[in-house]
Amino acid sequence: MSRxxxxxxxxxxxxxxxxxxxxxxxxxxxxxxxGAIALAAVRAGDHHGRLDPRSADxxxxxxxxxxxxxxxxxxxxxxxxxEATAAADxxxxxxxxxxxxxxxxxxxxxxxAFSDAGSRTVLLAPGPASVGTLAPGVTTASEAPVSNLQPxxxxxxxxxxxxxxxxxxxxxxSLPASQAHLCYPSDGDPTLVQIEGTNGDTVVLxxxxxxxxxxxxxxxxxxxxLQLLGSRTHLxxxxxxxxxPSLAEGSTDESSEEGDVTEGFLSLVPSGWLWGTLQLxxxxxxxxxxxxxRLGPLVTERLPVAIRASETTEGRAxxxxxxxxxxRAATVLRTATRTRIAPxxxxxxxxxxxxxxxxxxxxxxxxESGRDLRELLFGPAPADDAAxxxxxxxxxxxxxxxxxx
Numbered sequence: 001m002s003r004x005x006x007x008x009x010x011x012x013x014x015x016x017x018x019x020x021x022x023x024x025x026x027x028x029x030x031x032x033x034x035g036a037i038a039l040a041a042v043r044a045g046d047h048h049g050r051l052d053p054r055s056a057d058x059x060x061x062x063x064x065x066x067x068x069x070x071x072x073x074x075x076x077x078x079x080x081x082x083e084a085t086a087a088a089d090x091x092x093x094x095x096x097x098x099x100x101x102x103x104x105x106x107x108x109x110x111x112x113a114f115s116d117a118g119s120r121t122v123l124l125a126p127g128p129a130s131v132g133t134l135a136p137g138v139t140t141a142s143e144a145p146v147s148n149l150q151p152x153x154x155x156x157x158x159x160x161x162x163x164x165x166x167x168x169x170x171x172x173x174s175l176p177a178s179q180a181h182l183c184y185p186s187d188g189d190p191t192l193v194q195i196e197g198t199n200g201d202t203v204v205l206x207x208x209x210x211x212x213x214x215x216x217x218x219x220x221x222x223x224x225x226l227q228l229l230g231s232r233t234h235l236x237x238x239x240x241x242x243x244x245p246s247l248a249e250g251s252t253d254e255s256s257e258e259g260d261v262t263e264g265f266l267s268l269v270p271s272g273w274l275w276g277t278l279q280l281x282x283x284x285x286x287x288x289x290x291x292x293x294r295l296g297p298l299v300t301e302r303l304p305v306a307i308r309a310s311e312t313t314e315g316r317a318x319x320x321x322x323x324x325x326x327x328r329a330a331t332v333l334r335t336a337t338r339t340r341i342a343p344x345x346x347x348x349x350x351x352x353x354x355x356x357x358x359x360x361x362x363x364x365x366x367x368e369s370g371r372d373l374r375e376l377l378f379g380p381a382p383a384d385d386a387a388x389x390x391x392x393x394x395x396x397x398x399x400x401x402x403x404x405x
Contacts, residue, residue: 051097053237058214064225073230077237081106081246084238088117092234099126101240107133118199124208125168135204137175138193144170144186146207148219153183155194157227161220166191168207326388327381337395341402365405
């Protein structure tokens with residue numbers, strides 16, 4: 001006799017259902033990616049050649065470079081530490097556009113080369129990662145908005161320039177007043193610090209905005225820029241690059257320096273990307289909460305097909321048998337029997353599972369049954385499958401007798 005094969009019920013979610021559930025999220029993600037690409041494409045032109053003396057973009061510095069050339073200053077753009085240190089000379093000014101890109105070893109090499117040469121060093125917006133080495137005695141204080149500030153100091157270049165566009169990073173100095181000029185304060189802390197050295201000097205600017213092409217003609221920006229960068233006949237315009245071979249030379253330095261390099265790399269990530277990542281995480285959490293929400297009690301749902309009660313019973317029995325759960329099966333059978341016969345005996349539903357209430361009522365209805373009703377209705381679990389079958393038959397017979405008596 002052959003058995004008709006039955007196909008197991010599939011628990012896999014159809015592809016159409018998956019698409020219906022996820023298409024909204026995928027659409028939002030696609031819009032976000034397209035918007036990010038479009039924004040990057042629009043802003044790419046603005047940031048191309050930032051602070052580059054050869055760039056005519058609004059964030060470039062070609063305008064100030066042309067003015068300096070008109071005053072007889074020779075400008076040499078460099079991108080490596082070797083090129084920058086090779087140009088160290090008393091008649092040279094070194095401009096470092098992004099000091100925080102330099103590793104601690106690069107910073108020490110650069111400081112040693114130009115301090116010994118008696119040059120002027122101009123640092124644009126150095127942060128905690130570089131200001132302590134490139135400008136000893138100076139530390140960062142806080143951040144301030146870029147705005148037009150007054151000199152409020154006796155530095156001749158600042159007095160002649162007057163109001164300029166500064167701000168950004170503010171600093172504090174532990175040097176004597178005779179050795180450091182603190183200018184253009186914002187909230188009490190200077191945004192320009194000029195340190196007098198043994199041979200040369202170092203100038204720290206909190207923001208580079210006064211060197212941008214589109215800002216050079218505002219207030220006294222051009223005057224201050226020309227005085228700071230044009231005091232010598234030669235200007236080395238150092239644009240630190242991640243392709244600088246000297247970065248690899250520092251790989252054998254001490255482990256603490258490697259940690260500083262890692263922090264410097266993380267600082268290269270624009271703050272907008274960090275905030276954007278945080279917003280995406282928050283959005284993902286909100287989406288998870290939204291998908292898991294419960295707006296009220298669960299409601300019954302009609303099944304797509306009708307399932308006979310016998311099939312459900314047989315399926316549940318097979319699960320009990322596979323798990324060897326005779327105790328659980330016996331408990332279910334006894335509980336169901338007590339629940340059905342209690343109303344027939346006049347026992348309240350809440351007392352149907354109390355031996356002291358149910359057993360006397362059964363004995364009164366069936367005084368000559370000759371069975372141990374306590375063991376039958378409240379006894380231990382059967383020892384084997386045969387005993388479980390006998391228990392089911394006895395419970396069924398007891399229920400029939402109660403109904404017919």
